[in-house]
Amino acid sequence: MSGPSTYEPKMGITKWLDARLPIVRLGADVMLAPTPKNLNYWWTFGGILALCLVTQIVTGIILAMHYVASTDAAFASVERIRRDVDYGWLIQSIHATGASMFFLAVYVHMFRGLYYGSYKAPREIVWILGCVIYLLMMATAFMGYVLPWGQMSFHGSAVITNLIGAIPLVGPTVKTYLMGGPAIGDATLNRFFSLHYLLPFVIAGVVALHIWGFHQTGNGNPTGVSVKDVKKDTVPFHPYYTVKDAFAILLFLILFAAFVFYFPNALGHADNSIEANPLQTPAHIVPEWYLLPFYAILRAITFDIGPIPAKLLGVIAMFGSIGILFVLPWLDRSKVRSMRYRPFAQQLFVLFVLASIGLGFCGANNPDDLLFKFREDKLAVSYTDTTGDAQSRIFDGFDEARQFQNSLPATAGASIEISASGFKWLWISQALSAYYFLYFLVIMPVLGVIEKPKPRPASIAESVRKKSGKTPPTPVNAAPQHAE
Amino acid sequence: MAVAGGGVAAVAWPFIQQLAPAADTRALSSAEVDFSKVPLGGEIRVLIGGMPFFVRHRTDVEIQEARNVDVARLRDPQTDDERLKPKADGTLNPAILVTSGTCTHLGCVPVGPAQGTVGDFGGWYCPCHGSHYDTSGRIRKGPAPLNLPIPNYTYTSDTIIKIAL
Numbered sequence: 001m002s003g004p005s006t007y008e009p010k011m012g013i014t015k016w017l018d019a020r021l022p023i024v025r026l027g028a029d030v031m032l033a034p035t036p037k038n039l040n041y042w043w044t045f046g047g048i049l050a051l052c053l054v055t056q057i058v059t060g061i062i063l064a065m066h067y068v069a070s071t072d073a074a075f076a077s078v079e080r081i082r083r084d085v086d087y088g089w090l091i092q093s094i095h096a097t098g099a100s101m102f103f104l105a106v107y108v109h110m111f112r113g114l115y116y117g118s119y120k121a122p123r124e125i126v127w128i129l130g131c132v133i134y135l136l137m138m139a140t141a142f143m144g145y146v147l148p149w150g151q152m153s154f155h156g157s158a159v160i161t162n163l164i165g166a167i168p169l170v171g172p173t174v175k176t177y178l179m180g181g182p183a184i185g186d187a188t189l190n191r192f193f194s195l196h197y198l199l200p201f202v203i204a205g206v207v208a209l210h211i212w213g214f215h216q217t218g219n220g221n222p223t224g225v226s227v228k229d230v231k232k233d234t235v236p237f238h239p240y241y242t243v244k245d246a247f248a249i250l251l252f253l254i255l256f257a258a259f260v261f262y263f264p265n266a267l268g269h270a271d272n273s274i275e276a277n278p279l280q281t282p283a284h285i286v287p288e289w290y291l292l293p294f295y296a297i298l299r300a301i302t303f304d305i306g307p308i309p310a311k312l313l314g315v316i317a318m319f320g321s322i323g324i325l326f327v328l329p330w331l332d333r334s335k336v337r338s339m340r341y342r343p344f345a346q347q348l349f350v351l352f353v354l355a356s357i358g359l360g361f362c363g364a365n366n367p368d369d370l371l372f373k374f375r376e377d378k379l380a381v382s383y384t385d386t387t388g389d390a391q392s393r394i395f396d397g398f399d400e401a402r403q404f405q406n407s408l409p410a411t412a413g414a415s416i417e418i419s420a421s422g423f424k425w426l427w428i429s430q431a432l433s434a435y436y437f438l439y440f441l442v443i444m445p446v447l448g449v450i451e452k453p454k455p456r457p458a459s460i461a462e463s464v465r466k467k468s469g470k471t472p473p474t475p476v477n478a479a480p481q482h483a484e
Numbered sequence: 485m486a487v488a489g490g491g492v493a494a495v496a497w498p499f500i501q502q503l504a505p506a507a508d509t510r511a512l513s514s515a516e517v518d519f520s521k522v523p524l525g526g527e528i529r530v531l532i533g534g535m536p537f538f539v540r541h542r543t544d545v546e547i548q549e550a551r552n553v554d555v556a557r558l559r560d561p562q563t564d565d566e567r568l569k570p571k572a573d574g575t576l577n578p579a580i581l582v583t584s585g586t587c588t589h590l591g592c593v594p595v596g597p598a599q600g601t602v603g604d605f606g607g608w609y610c611p612c613h614g615s616h617y618d619t620s621g622r623i624r625k626g627p628a629p630l631n632l633p634i635p636n637y638t639y640t641s642d643t644i645i646k647i648a649l
Contacts, residue, residue: 155592162591164579177503182533182649187509279536279585281592282610302627309629311589379643415604 003457005029013207019151030211035241036221038464042116043241044248045109051249052102053207057200059095067147070195071186078353093264099141100267103290107282114328115349117337118220124329126213129324136416138291138322139421140199143192150272151282157184157192159285163298163318167312174474183278200423223463225336225456233460240364241340284366290365293356299367317433324440331440333448341454345447352439355432362429370422380419381405383412394419509533510514516640519580527596529585533649536593538608542619543607547578549606550620560631564620565625567631571639582637582645583621589628590615619627 007028009015016023066085068077086218110130113119119127146157161184165175180187196356213219218227227233235241259266265273267289271282287295302312308316324331337345365371382392397402398416405414457463501585512591516533518626522528527540530557542550547601587610590609594608595601601631603616605624610617615626622631637647 158591177500177504180503181505181509181514181533185509185534187506191503277530278534279593281610281612285590285592285612310627311629 006032007199022408028251030215031238031242032236033215034217034227034230035237035459036227036233037240038221038223038460038467039241039244040222042108042112043103044245045112047241047245048105048249048252049102050207052098053203054199056098057204058096059091059098060197061198064193065456066199067193067426069147069190069277071149071189074147074189074226078148086280088261091262095462096223097256097259097264097267099144100259100290101252102137103141106137107290110134111353115339116222116351117219117224117334117339119328119329120337121212122217122219122331126210126217127329128326129206129210129213131322133203133210134325135322136199136203136206137138139205140196141288141290141403143182143196143199145288146189147196148190148272148449149189149276151274151276152269152272153279153438154184154284155280155281155285157188163315166315168312175369177455186443195392207364220337221342221460222338223457223460224341225458225460225463228459229461256344269480272417286364289360289364290345292361292471293359294321294363296359296363296429296432300426302367302426303314317437321411321436324437328440328444332444333446334444334451334453335448336453336456341456342447342451344451345443348443348447351435355435355439357434359429359436362432365425367424367426367429369425371418371428373420373422375421378419379416379440380417380420381408381414383408383414385412392419499513514646516644516646518644522580525597527598529593530647532647534647536630537647538581538583538585538596538621539645540581540583540596542579542581545546546606546619550618550622553618553620553622559623559629562620562622567622567634569634569637569639570596571642578638580645581619581621581634582647583632583636584613585632587612587615587628588623588630588632589626590616594632 002227005025007025009018014024036390041256063081066081068074079094098273098380142160146153161175161178164178165171180191297316298314299309300335301317304310305313334342336342339349380392381395381401381404382390385391395404401416404417406480408414513528517539522539522541524541525530527541530537555561555563565576568578569603571577587594589610590612591609592612593625594610596608601609605616605618607617607619607621613627615628615630616624618624635647637639637645640646
């Protein structure tokens, strides 16, 4: 809501400065920006995210003073920070936990935006800048996770760089240029460290554009109804929202501190406490929790489509699941911003949130593991028949299986294995991935046309009055200057 | 315009090309391996430029298994002989199998005889997503699309091979 500036310098020095570099004016205009008076606590996550970014930059700069980017010394240097450097345990823990907290907050912030239609005109650019920030966050987090040079750091990054290698034509070259050698090694570690230090400042720059963007258009609000009367519909950001944000930040910091002090390793992976060993792959490679839904989408594609192999399709689906967010403002055809007034969209949105969380669980589990079993495990004898085809037969007991195995000729190469039958995690990831894309590509465009929205309040002020149960002021009274 | 564009590209090129493997990295891209120390039925694992390779001393039974496979039925059809390189005298040495140690699915390192698991086909087993390789390093079961690649190697003597990336 960039109206005319209300800042008036009073002292000689501020007048002098204001004529030359109106930086105080800029700060005052931002802090006193008229803000819709009905913002709920979902709107406090922007402030929480700003705090997260500052926390990561400050702790990160300190860690860089002690960290050594070399395959021989990286793991030991992180252990040294945790054991020997004064308060290193604290700062390292804040940084590692901070990454998870940052993503937790950004997911709430993004779901907020999806529910209240924060991506719709005129805030498309604000939304796209947010998507850029999210992409940069993922790149930063991925490279940061490689730096401690644990087993999961090494093999996780090997999996991701191999994905890039799966892109046709340019993939292998890009992969080599990314790694700086035939495999993940010193060159990779050093360039990842350099970029991991750089990207947060790029994020800070894009955050500035993001904030500039919504100061131009004005904040969205839970009703989605635009501000009609600045005096009736808005309050100054300070002190109304500085206080509200500060309270939310306090609650968030309690959660943050609980992890830092009581569960510093709970969000990490035990395998990363083992130094990287290129010759030994951990049995179960998983990314950090905040990337698990995308890992699930990647692994959900197990079938070729025409000439495109499954591996490449998985990569396309994974990047597509993020890319699709960029065009969301044009996929959603509904004129109504807030899903508060879209009864059907509201329910499908809840399903979308559940699907996203469910995909996270799918990503954490082996696709071939069973969620539940259809029947008791049985025994299967697999063998090669006389025509050379692989066959198998199921038995209830070991004795019968053994008898059948012995009845086959030695050339059949019969072996007994456990035959489990049940619902695979893979099938859940496929169903949830399908819903993820369906939500954006079909539900959003179609629902906007066929859904009949509920009536919206005439203005923000009216929606607040209704909620607080007060009658509208009679026209005789002058409109109140301050919100009730 | 074209001149300015060319100038920009010329200046940009060094800043991109520096990302490529440096000369010392490229220089370390081959190694000599003495395979006479590999026990029968066992293997050694060699890292060259950070890439793992398997050098396996196969038993006669394993060689027979690798040869008895109906090649046409394989996902990535290759005979066992096609997966060996000739010695200096032009003959093959089926006892020694040299393969890449990178699973062709997503790049994990499969486990083998020294790790106690050789998979359903006697060769290697990738614990990440369950690919089984046979005693010739060919993919037999699981998600991997291709056989374990055969690196570029030569016999420099009766007991030494030189593996290059």
